[in-house]
């Protein structure tokens with residue numbers, strides 16, 4: 001796995017807004033989108049492009065377009081949904097698939113409760129979106145799911161990661177080539193497997209407290 005810690009003053013500032021407990025959901029959603037746009041700029045650096053012949057008002061020339069097959073963006077519901085709009089604004093030719101996964105906060109077991117993805121992901125660059133990489137259980141399952149559908153170019157974009165989660169991915173996805181883009185790697189997990197200092201429950205902060 002290749003870990004890309006994207007170190008930039010704008011990311012650091014916006015992440016601090018998300019961390020503050022008094023930041024309301026409306027601002028949290030807006031700033032999440034902005035953060036994703038900045039991370040997407042780095043995460044899409046290796047996207048393939050094709051030459052395309054175009055006419056400017058002045059002359060004929062050769063431009064570039066994102067190559068086909070189209071990239072696939074996959075937010076992991078629920079919290080990953082908060083990252084979707086920012087990502088597709090940056091990658092306008094991308095298609096979107098969905099994975100619904102929830103971590104049982106007591107057992108830490110991962111349940112996949114929804115899936116809407118192409119059956120065959122051969123040749124596609126897939127971008128997984130999830131703000132939080134805590135134990136790494138969710139992301140490891142999501143990457144494995146994509147791999148089993150023949151995805152061989154997988155990039156995961158997360159806002160925050162815990163060192164324990166990165167280690168879990170390294171240990172469990174040693175056979176898969178994954179690029180991980182994060183805005184910060186925090187100190188550790190607490191006894192409830194929440195990221196410290198973190199930002200709390202990303203899904204709840206985006207959308208309100210779930211039952």
Ligand SMILES: O=P(O)(O)OC[C@H]1O[C@H](OP(=O)(O)OP(=O)(O)O)[C@H](O)[C@@H]1O
Pocket residue numbers: 076077078079080101102103104130131132133134135136137138139165193201202203204
């Ligand atoms: O690395 P892990 O220990 O697996 O934890 C991270 C997962 O927890 C959060 O989702 P959650 O399960 O709370 O679902 P939600 O998005 O519906 O709130 C987060 O968005 C990740 O998907």
Ligand SMILES: O=c1cc[nH]c(=O)[nH]1
Pocket residue numbers: 079132134193194195196198199200201202203
């Ligand atoms: O800190 C954490 C850990 C898991 N899920 C979250 O939303 N936040």
Ligand SMILES: [Mg+2]
Pocket residue numbers: 079201202203204
């Ligand atoms: Mg949650």
